[in-house]
Amino acid sequence: MEVRVYAKRIELVRAALRAKRAEALLVTHLPNIFYLTGFTGDSGFLLVEPERTTLFTDGRFRVQARAEASWANLVMQRAGLAATVGAHIARAKLSVAYCPSQLSLATWQAARHAAGSKVRWRAAEGIIEALRAIKSPAEVAAIRAAGKVACEVMHEVIALVRPGVRELDLAAEIGYRLRRKGASGESFEAIVAAGPRSALPHARPSERRIGKNELVVLDLGAILRRYCSDLTRTVFVGRAPARVKRWYRAVQNAHAAACEALRPGVRAQEVDRAARQVLQRNGLGRFFVHSTGHGLGLEIHEAPRLGKGQATLLQAGSVVTIEPGIYIEGVGGIRIEDDARVTADGSELLTTLGRDLLEL
Numbered sequence: 001m002e003v004r005v006y007a008k009r010i011e012l013v014r015a016a017l018r019a020k021r022a023e024a025l026l027v028t029h030l031p032n033i034f035y036l037t038g039f040t041g042d043s044g045f046l047l048v049e050p051e052r053t054t055l056f057t058d059g060r061f062r063v064q065a066r067a068e069a070s071w072a073n074l075v076m077q078r079a080g081l082a083a084t085v086g087a088h089i090a091r092a093k094l095s096v097a098y099c100p101s102q103l104s105l106a107t108w109q110a111a112r113h114a115a116g117s118k119v120r121w122r123a124a125e126g127i128i129e130a131l132r133a134i135k136s137p138a139e140v141a142a143i144r145a146a147g148k149v150a151c152e153v154m155h156e157v158i159a160l161v162r163p164g165v166r167e168l169d170l171a172a173e174i175g176y177r178l179r180r181k182g183a184s185g186e187s188f189e190a191i192v193a194a195g196p197r198s199a200l201p202h203a204r205p206s207e208r209r210i211g212k213n214e215l216v217v218l219d220l221g222a223i224l225r226r227y228c229s230d231l232t233r234t235v236f237v238g239r240a241p242a243r244v245k246r247w248y249r250a251v252q253n254a255h256a257a258a259c260e261a262l263r264p265g266v267r268a269q270e271v272d273r274a275a276r277q278v279l280q281r282n283g284l285g286r287f288f289v290h291s292t293g294h295g296l297g298l299e300i301h302e303a304p305r306l307g308k309g310q311a312t313l314l315q316a317g318s319v320v321t322i323e324p325g326i327y328i329e330g331v332g333g334i335r336i337e338d339d340a341r342v343t344a345d346g347s348e349l350l351t352t353l354g355r356d357l358l359e360l
């Protein structure tokens, strides 16, 4: 990414800080540091100051930090990262905003101790997350590419689903095939859950072998150019009984209703409600035990969240998952998940793999 992209993002952070009457922002969450600087090291803090941006890291990342964020003021840690940042803040005499949910108590105490009693601290959640919720065209392109890889691998791995295959073997195929197609990794550990285990929304793949006449839920995602995708399909091994077809159609209709509701100016909770109402009308409301979707980007779960009580107004440029599901204990589960972009006047699906019920 070009330097001016980061400069623009940092200017937006400074504008948000002025509204919160703070002079500087301490950034401790690594995806946020990457978003503002391009620094990919796995240890560091960032301080957005009025006239400069200071990146704190340690000797292991000196060369990398110089290469990735040469324009930043680089400071190598001495006693410890938090103490180094605290001492810097004390010298700069700034009022500092920080994000409590992204700071351990030990780090916070060390930074505060080193900064001394004169520094004013202001808790401020979500400044960078609000910026990250609106994706640039380049970010959308990366998620779209990650979604394409996820769709290709899903298509290939569904062809491997048959009685006798272990969930773990399919999960291994997913990881391998994602990387072979250029992913740097998986957005999360793939879920392959068959039979009664498919009723666990976040099942970990097990030694269990897939049996005949079972539902199988596959949930996977690729990381490409640092951006995540997230995709779920549910298949049936054998000829699906009428009730499974009925359940599947209800989830499919809930998915379509949520996609229809997804547009700028709508509250996030309205998209959730659209999906939930369809399942309720089909008598399945009590089996839908999670939210309808979540934002995704540099992280697999980020703003905005599409759930009950989420009053955030959706804006063009957000990328979210749409993933209604039902989970019937002892029987099985069905989930259909796609990634979608909020456009100027509606929404567009970024993952386009077919979503009709496959009977294998």
Ligand code: ZN
Residues within 6 Å of the ligand: 219, 220, 230, 231, 232, 337
């Ligand atoms: Zn998923």
Ligand code: ZN
Residues within 6 Å of the ligand: 230, 294, 321, 323, 337
């Ligand atoms: Zn998801």
